[in-house]
Amino acid sequence: MAEVSYYTKEGLEKLKEELQYLKTTGRANISAAIAEARDKGDLSENAEYDAAKEAQGLHEGKIAQMQETLANARLLDESKLDVSKVLALSIVKIKNVKSGATMSYQLVSESEADMKAGKISVTSPIAKGLLGKSVGEVAEITVPAGKIEFEVLEISR
Template structure:
């Protein structure tokens, strides 16, 4: 089975590469040192510090593996797409909620970069799925966990 493609900007890929470098060069060494110290405490079967360090090691190694896979399967989102009126990956879309008029703006990114608090939503999210391929002026019904909402697209950049 083919690995899942991970859509991301060049900036998002660089952040993952930086995190990977940190985990491999600094965090790994830190965890190994914690394990060494914990071993010196004696009986490993009742050593909570050792157990904790081993759990952290497993987490770090899992995260390294996950990031390597994401980078290997990265598909870079081109920032200079030709049609700027169509909502697409890497685009920022501004819309108004109907009928209450709340205005929101999100950039649609790959799941590796999503950060809703920073205004970046995953292309796999219900909001993004409803907006992708739509154009300025379109009214779109979005299925959210809180129920359906209708929005009107004001701007795509």
């Protein structure tokens, strides 16, 4: 069984829009490439045709994967979430105990993760270490560089 993923309203809409694009414009572009390659003659020795057909297969695979992701997507009502503990969709302000550096992250699903926007996946080592923690608690998190201690300063939605 596929894993259930939790999304914000914006993230779920973005996923639906991308799937719709792949099903319409994406398929049309691939069909045009196949037709153009087919018009170039003998299909048995036509590398362009083979490449277009392979691209079609990869495209259809991506559509199937996105449909499965969407079927297992759940929309979280952020207004009903507990703000006393770090949960999926929490915005958490943390401090590196050793260096004193502070940062804020929102814990989102893998497909919504965007480090530049301050959104990290709930499956990342830092997010996993923070889940369930309350303000004032220290989480010791193992990352590729070693162990880091983060103190939870603030939790919001």
